[in-house]
Amino acid sequence: MxxxxxxxxxxxxxxxxxxxxxxxxEIEGEQTVVIELKVAKEDLGKVIGKQGRTARAMRTILxxxxxxxxxxxxLEIIE
Numbered sequence: 548m549x550x551x552x553x554x555x556x557x558x559x560x561x562x563x564x565x566x567x568x569x570x571x572x573e574i575e576g577e578q579t580v581v582i583e584l585k586v587a588k589e590d591l592g593k594v595i596g597k598q599g600r601t602a603r604a605m606r607t608i609l610x611x612x613x614x615x616x617x618x619x620x621x622l623e624i625i626e
Contacts, residue, residue: 549573550612550616551573551580551582551609551612551613551616551620552571552572552573552582554608554609554612555571555582555584555605555609555622556569556571558605558608559571559584559586559594559605562590562593562594562601563586563587563590563593563594564587564589564590564593565586565587565589565590568585568586568587568590569584569585569586570584570585570586571583571584571585572585578618578619579618579619579620579621580613580618580619580620580621581620581621581623582609582620582621582622582623583623583625584622584623584624584625585624585625586624588626591624591626594624595624602622602624605622606622609622
């Protein structure tokens with residue numbers, strides 16, 4: 548299931564100014580995978596986007612990718 552983690556990590560690193568601070572943690576359950584994304588405080592706005600559009604787009608991509616793996620994925624952006 549590391550593919551979903553890698554996907555979110557690549558997207559986040561492309562968005563932020565400080566890609567070294569990007570941390571992605573994957574917590575796998577039986578039916579659900581929780582992906583926790585942590586970025587530098589100054590990059591938080593870039594990952595969330597205006598009115599949450601960027602975060603919503605990342606969740607949509609994650610959802611589409613997880614459907615193929617027959618799992619449900621949840622993206623949590625941690626401050």
